Structures are given as structure tokens and as C-alpha cells.
Amino acid sequence: MTDPDVIVIGSGGGGAVIAKELGEKGLQVLVLEAGPWYGNSQWPDPNKNRGAQNSSKSDDLNIFLFKEQYTKDEGEMNDLITGRLRWGPADRNRSPWFRNVTRRGFVWQNSGVGGTTQSYLANSPRAFPVTVDHVWPISYRELIPYYEKVEATLPVEFAPMTSKEELFFYGAKKAGWQLIPTLDVTVPGYRPQPNAILPPNKNLTRPDYSVEQLSWMQGCTLAGHCIN
Numbered sequence: 129m130t131d132p133d134v135i136v137i138g139s140g141g142g143g144a145v146i147a148k149e150l151g152e153k154g155l156q157v158l159v160l161e162a163g164p165w166y167g168n169s170q171w172p173d174p175n176k177n178r179g180a181q182n183s184s185k186s187d188d189l190n191i192f193l194f195k196e197q198y199t200k201d202e203g204e205m206n207d208l209i210t211g212r213l214r215w216g217p218a219d220r221n222r223s224p225w226f227r228n229v230t231r232r233g234f235v236w237q238n239s240g241v242g243g244t245t246q247s248y249l250a251n252s253p254r255a256f257p258v259t260v261d262h263v264w265p266i267s268y269r270e271l272i273p274y275y276e277k278v279e280a281t282l283p284v285e286f287a288p289m290t291s292k293e294e295l296f297f298y299g300a301k302k303a304g305w306q307l308i309p310t311l312d313v314t315v316p317g318y319r320p321q322p323n324a325i326l327p328p329n330k331n332l333t334r335p336d337y338s339v340e341q342l343s344w345m346q347g348c349t350l351a352g353h354c355i356n
């Protein structure tokens with residue numbers, strides 16, 4: 129590509145989505161990403177070798193390579209210096225990016241195609257109308273079709289209940305609050321967490337399936353670097 133209409137820097141949830149949407153409208157979009165691209169045949173070992181400079185063919189995407197590089201080993205993925213999800217350039221001979229934190233706290237952000245988006249907890253609530261209306265230049269009602277598109281794409285579903293939530297619901301109901309059964313929250317109440325992680329795979333507790341087999345099935349396997 130010699131003369132892009134738009135250059136997007138960083139291909140996390142924000143950059144990658146805007147590049148896709150603009151590309152589908154016929155614009156030439158160039159995405160620049162400093163982090164490694166796991167699961168792309170053009171970068172078979174992105175943390176060691178330079179690999180290619182660009183990729184624009186979906187044929188480059190390789191799920192077998194991705195599963196090899198994205199392992200269930202917490203240390204391999206989460207180590208702040210060497211882990212695949214660390215914050216810094218693809219080349220592991222170069223140091224992680226240093227973050228200045230002025231207040232007490234822990235910044236967990238990472239580099240790589242998908243950046244922080246790779247490790248987020250997938251909690252996907254909508255903003256309350258009161259925080260949008262007359263605050264943003266767009267109303268909550270106008271936002272609804274965009275929310276619905278995102279929720280259908282991810283997809284967003286209510287997270288499975290555990291006994292902890294059940295106890296909370298019991299208390300909330302006793303206190304006179306109502307259950308809100310939809311993603312659209314316009315009145316006070318309580319509800320399960322809207323989440324973009326698929327519900328746990330139903331075969332998880334079956335001993336006849338190996339972890340490898342489960343990893344190829346649809347649904348959360350509760351394995352590896354799942355921090356919630």
C-alpha cells in the first residue's frame with residue numbers, strides 16, 4: 129500500500145475495529161502495530177525474529193500457530209518481563225515499556241496485536257443514560273444501535289451465576305431492588321454481569337476429553353491466564 133487514506137496506530141480493540149469499519153467502507157487503511165502478531169505465518173516467531181514487515185492477506189492467519197504461541201502456561205504468558213502478554217516491543221532483546229505510575233496502583237497493560245484488549249476481563253456493561261445524555265454530544269438512545277452491534281459481535285451474554293452472586297441477588301431482592309433482565313439499564317436494580325467471555329464449555333468436567341481437545345471446542349475452558 130503506497131498511499132493510505134487513514135493510518136491507524138495500534139491495533140487493539142479500538143484501532144483494529146476502526147480499521148475494519150473504514151476498510152469495509154472502501155478506504156485504504158494502514159495499521160501500524162509495535163507489538164508481536166501471534167498466529168500470523170508472516171511472523172512465525174515474533175519474539176525472536178523480525179519476520180515480515182506487513183500482512184494484508186487473511187490467508188496469513190494461522191490458528192495452529194496461534195495455539196502454539198498462545199499457551200495455557202501462566203508464566204509463559206503473564207511474566208512481566210518475558211511473558212507474551214508483557215507491555216513492550218515484540219523483540220524480547222529490547223526492554224519492556226516502562227510505565228510511570230504517579231499514584232499507588234498496578235498497571236497491567238500489554239503490547240501485541242490486541243494490546244490490553246488481549247487480557248481484558250470482557251465485562252461489557254453499557255453506560256448509564258444519565259452519564260451520556262447532556263454530557264456527550266450524542267444521546268444514549270442514539271448509542272443503542274452501536275451497543276447492539278458490539279453486543280451481537282462479541283457476543284455479550286450474562287455471565288454464569290456462582291453461589292457468591294446468588295447470595296448477592298438474594299440480599300438485593302430482600303432489600304427491595306428489582307432484577308433487570310436486559311442489557312439496557314435505565315432504572316436502579318441488580319443483574320448478572322454482562323460479559324463477552326463465552327459460558328464455560330459443558331464438557332469441562334468430563335475426564336474423557338483432554339485439555340488439548342477442549343481448547344479446540346467452543347466455550348470458556350477456565351484455563352491459563354484467565355484472571356477473573
Ligand SMILES: Cc1cc2nc3c(=O)[nH]c(=O)nc-3n(C[C@H](O)[C@H](O)[C@H](O)COP(=O)(O)OP(=O)(O)OC[C@H]3O[C@@H](n4cnc5c(N)ncnc54)[C@H](O)[C@@H]3O)c2cc1C
Nearest residue numbers: 138140141142162163236239240243244245248249250251
Ligand atoms: C487487566 C485489565 C482488565 C480490563 N477489563 C476490562 C473489562 O472487563 N471491560 C472493559 O470494558 N474494559 C476492560 N479493561 C480496559 C480495556 O481492556 C481497554 O480499555 C481496551 O482494551 C483498550 O483498547 P485500545 O485499543 O484503546 O488499547 P490496546 O488494546 O492497549 O491497544 C493499543 C495497541 O497499540 C500498540 N502500540 C502502542 N504504542 C504504539 C506505537 N508507538 N506504535 C505502534 N503501536 C503501538 C500496542 O502494542 C497495542 O497493541 C481492562 C484492562 C485491563 C488492563
